Amino acid sequence: MARKPLEPVERPRTDGDSSWQVRWRVGGGTGPVASETFSTREPAVEFAAAVDAADRFWPTGWVKGVGRPVPEVEEAVDPSVVTVQHVYDAYMEVVRRRMRRNKIQADQVQRYEGYWRNRLAPSFGEVPFVDVDDDLIDGWVDDMLEEGWQAKTILNWHGFFFSVMDHGRGRMKLRPDNPCTLTDLPEPDAGTEVRQVRFFTHGEWNLLRECLKSDVHLLVDVLLASGMRWGEVSALRVECVAFQGDDEAVLRIVRAWRQRGQGDTSKVLTDQGETKRWKLGPPKNKRSRSVVISGDVVHRLSDAISGAPGEAYVFRTKHGHPWRYPDFHFHRWSPGRDLAKEAGLQKAAKPHMLRHTYVVWQLADGVPLHEVSEALGHGSIEITYDIYGGLIDLTDPTNARRMAKAMAEAKTATFGTPPPREQVDAYRPPTRKPGPGPTASS
CATH class of the missing domain: 1.10.150.130 (Tyrosine recombinase, N-terminal domain)
Structure with a gap:
């Protein structure tokens, strides 16, 4: 027929x-x-x-x-x-x-x-x-x-x-x-992936942070303080932030941004900021969780969202759109990384390293690595990124205060000399053009 x-x-x-x-x-x-x-x-x-x-x-x-x-x-x-x-x-x-x-x-x-x-x-x-x-x-x-x-x-x-x-x-x-x-590919060794854990020292992070435009300082500080993934922090809404006392906040992680796959015909929820390219979904482990952050970042977060409606996204571009990773990477991270390289940073800095840094700084402040490995049944920390609940209790304010202490120490650490603030804010990336779709102008 x-x-x-x-x-x-x-x-x-x-x-x-x-x-x-x-x-x-x-x-x-x-x-x-x-x-x-x-x-x-x-x-x-x-x-x-x-x-x-x-x-x-x-x-x-x-x-x-x-x-x-x-x-x-x-x-x-x-x-x-x-x-x-x-x-x-x-x-x-x-x-x-x-x-x-x-x-x-x-x-x-x-x-x-x-x-x-x-x-x-x-x-x-x-x-x-x-x-x-x-x-x-x-x-x-x-x-x-x-x-x-x-x-x-x-x-x-x-x-x-x-x-x-x-x-x-x-x-x-x-x-x-x-x-x-x-690409830094894993080695196939008897089914076990052993890769170098790349993280920032206090001085390296202080240098790189100073080379980032100031309008994303709070965003990267929350990434480091919480260990959240990019898709989770960029999908964080005001209603998911609860302040406890003067210097602690609980962040409820219930959703994350992701790109739509080929042939995805699900409805585009434009009232929630979705587009034909980006959609909301659950976190990677399919379960919501909460993390506690502490210190100066909490005061700045409180000021940033004061008066904002509950459904508003915490981190937005100047046009009011939630940040997308390609836009953040092209307009903010890459220019800051280039300036940091000129000032002496030798590591290939990647946003994902903030999660590595979160874990390493926590471990360095009192959580023994062997206990982490034994608790999770893993021989390498590399495979534990998505199971932080097995590493440390993220809802314990004690750990939040440890992270606040480490971040405070990073502010005074030195590594190279960052360029003047006016040079950072005026810096533009190379001539390569950003792609189509909703972008955050620099």
């Missing part, structure tokens, strides 16, 4: 206009759902015919979101707006062409699609291709280790991602390098 030809479906938009969507199952049958949307009907009809001609696979030479043959991307599209998703789609066309020529098995193609859909797209899919760097990839590796994945599995995922990035570099000429070559 012949297949019914694909037809674009008209979708009303909130602005009163319409868009046209082509939606189908890749390869037909029970394959994964794919879709492409156009602003007018004519290109949608052309694209639907191309999908049918490709036997319901993505048509050769078309780039998702661009709608033009791959060779034209370099000439017709600014590389800064081409996302990793676009490059993945183009790369998979090459892979499927090899499959049709019997150079690769269909089950391998399905495995690649699973790698992307389940493990890579949520973290990289909507990131501008030119903005992917070793910091982002190393952070993804850390996340995978935290979730308990074996080193060999992570290496398989990373190997596929390496190929996608190399396609964008070599075939599409979107950038001159492949950042995957710099």
Whole structure:
């Protein structure tokens, strides 16, 4: 029985206009759902015919979101707006062409699609291709280790991602390098991941902090004081902060930001700050928890949210939007790190190191490492990042006061000479452009 030809479906938009969507199952049958949307009907009809001609696979030479043959991307599209998703789609066309020529098995193609859909797209899919760097990839590796994945599995995922990035570099000429070559990968040693724990000394952190723009000082201080993940602290709402006495606060962690995966059709809750790219979900361990912070950071946090409604996000850009990681990294962290390097910081500073630093400073102030290892049944602290409840009781104010003491000591520690405050506030990152979507202007 012949297949019914694909037809674009008209979708009303909130602005009163319409868009046209082509939606189908890749390869037909029970394959994964794919879709492409156009602003007018004519290109949608052309694209639907191309999908049918490709036997319901993505048509050769078309780039998702661009709608033009791959060779034209370099000439017709600014590389800064081409996302990793676009490059993945183009790369998979090459892979499927090899499959049709019997150079690769269909089950391998399905495995690649699973790698992307389940493990890579949520973290990289909507990131501008030119903005992917070793910091982002190393952070993804850390996340995978935290979730308990074996080193060999992570290496398989990373190997596929390496190929996608190399396609964008070599075939599409979107950038001159492949950042995957710099990834700090775990060693597959009898199923145990042993990686160096990278953290800041008091002096190193004081230098880097002084090189960050002052409008994110409170944000990074709360990250360090609490050990929260980026997705959790950026999703923290005023209603989830409860003050205890003069210098303690309880932070309830009930939600986290994450990127929408390919094919995610869940409703976009715009009233909660969600977008087509970002959605709210539970923390990584799927359970809410509370942490106590103490010291000067509490007074500044109280002043910052005073009078704000409960549903407001604690940390927002000057435009009132919750901070997104790519924007924070590009507009705040990278410029500060560059200035700190010029002032003598030699470590490859990454935001995730604040979580490492939190754990190490806590341990250094009285929680023996061997007790941590025995309590968790692990030989390395590297695999305990997501199970802090087994390390120390985060609801115990004693530990919060320990962290406040360590942060106070960091303020007086020295390491290099930071540039003057006016130079920090005036510093702009290199000429590389940020990607599309809601951004926080510097």
